[in-house]
Amino acid sequence: MGDRSELLFVFVMAGGSGERFWPLSRTRTPKHLLRLVSEKTLLAEAVDRARALVPLEQVFILTNRTQVEGCLEALPDFPPSQILAEPAKRDTAPACAFATAYCRARQKEGICALFPADAVIKNVESFCRNVWDAAELAEKNDVFVTFAIRPTYPSTGFGYLELGKSLPSGRNGSRIWQVQRFVEKPRLEVAREYVKSGNYAWNSGMFVWKAEFFHAECRRLNIELASFIEEFPTGDFSSYLEARFPKLPKISVDFAIMEKAKDVCAIGADFDWDDLGTWTALPAHLPTDSFGNTTRGKVVLLDSKNNIVVSTERIIALCDVENLVIVETSDAILVCHRDSVQRIKELHPNLPESLR
Numbered sequence: 087m088g089d090r091s092e093l094l095f096v097f098v099m100a101g102g103s104g105e106r107f108w109p110l111s112r113t114r115t116p117k118h119l120l121r122l123v124s125e126k127t128l129l130a131e132a133v134d135r136a137r138a139l140v141p142l143e144q145v146f147i148l149t150n151r152t153q154v155e156g157c158l159e160a161l162p163d164f165p166p167s168q169i170l171a172e173p174a175k176r177d178t179a180p181a182c183a184f185a186t187a188y189c190r191a192r193q194k195e196g197i198c199a200l201f202p203a204d205a206v207i208k209n210v211e212s213f214c215r216n217v218w219d220a221a222e223l224a225e226k227n228d229v230f231v232t233f234a235i236r237p238t239y240p241s242t243g244f245g246y247l248e249l250g251k252s253l254p255s256g257r258n259g260s261r262i263w264q265v266q267r268f269v270e271k272p273r274l275e276v277a278r279e280y281v282k283s284g285n286y287a288w289n290s291g292m293f294v295w296k297a298e299f300f301h302a303e304c305r306r307l308n309i310e311l312a313s314f315i316e317e318f319p320t321g322d323f324s325s326y327l328e329a330r331f332p333k334l335p336k337i338s339v340d341f342a343i344m345e346k347a348k349d350v351c352a353i354g355a356d357f358d359w360d361d362l363g364t365w366t367a368l369p370a371h372l373p374t375d376s377f378g379n380t381t382r383g384k385v386v387l388l389d390s391k392n393n394i395v396v397s398t399e400r401i402i403a404l405c406d407v408e409n410l411v412i413v414e415t416s417d418a419i420l421v422c423h424r425d426s427v428q429r430i431k432e433l434h435p436n437l438p439e440s441l442r
Contacts, residue, residue, distance in 0.1 A: 096136040097185040100149040100203035105431035106364045109418035118203035119156045123371035127160040132203045174332035179342035183311040187318035190297035199294045212357040219256025220294040220353045231294040234287030234352035240277035245289040261354035268345045364427040365411045
């Protein structure tokens with residue numbers, strides 16, 4: 087993009103529910119509003135990364151109304167007018183359309199960068215280099231740009247990108263490929279084949295595109311999203327959003343647009359990345375003792391190993407147990423086998439409303 091950084095609008099997508107991190111995460115305080123791996127919330131870390139790219143006035147938080155208060159508490163110095171609250175839950179395609187419409191209404195040549203709020207990325211310098219190469223690629227070509235994370239194990243919890251032809255590297259040295267196709271979360275044996283082949287990468291859910299190109303592809307692939315974008319007002323949009331957004335189709339941006347798009351490219355991520363999908367992600371970011379126990383808060387251990395224990399108020403004492411996840415809050419306690427953490431969200435329908 088050269089020195090045209092004023093074209094880049096960075097949107098931090100902070101609308102998820104984070105059910106797998108119950109009981110610490112709740113509807114009003116989901117994963118990105120928690121201090122899981124540092125003294126800052128994941129949202130605050132994501133905003134810091136965005137501010138390493140562009141001035142604060144070009145950073146926006148895309149969330150829903152139930153989480154606005156939590157976002158303001160996590161970011162007391164963030165401009166409230168730059169927190170864009172969806173009036174209804176409509177999945178990622180409408181969220182992306184909202185961000186694109188907002189950008190396009192303010193800068194016709196604007197470029198949108200959309201990053202989930204709940205990823206852990208520590209190498210900010212490499213992250214910025216890759217994003218600037220993505221923005222330049224998107225500005226000069228009618229392409230969507232995503233970020234390819236090289237898989238370190240055969241995960242069944244991520245979608246994958248099948249990488250095709252290698253393209254010339256970016257100005258900052260980023261590797262670039264054409265994306266052959268998006269692949270949904272695979273079975274374990276399929277995931278093993280993907281990792282073995284070397285032609286597949288994890289889908290990070292991070293995107294960069296020209297607002298006008300996203301709008302053009304919506305006109306071809308989803309006219310409801312296209313109409314919402316082109317009719318979005320340049321001034322106050324609150325009544326328009328209230329009336330139109332809840333009527334948009336509830337669909338992911340991968341299904342609605344990306345899987346059918348004319349041209350998608352992937353930047354090879356040179357930065358570390360972890361989406362912190364479950365409690366078992368914590369040992370990679372927190373101290374672990376010689377018996378494999380990862381703890382936060384007041385924890386006492388006796389002849390116990392490979393446990394993940396989080397205490398917020400009371401002392402948790404473990405004696406002669408292993409492979410457990412134990413999380414304590416003021417009003418709930420979770421005890422779960424490490425191998426069953428993906429099932430924690432199944433508890434939600436059985437919980438009282440006040441604990442969700």
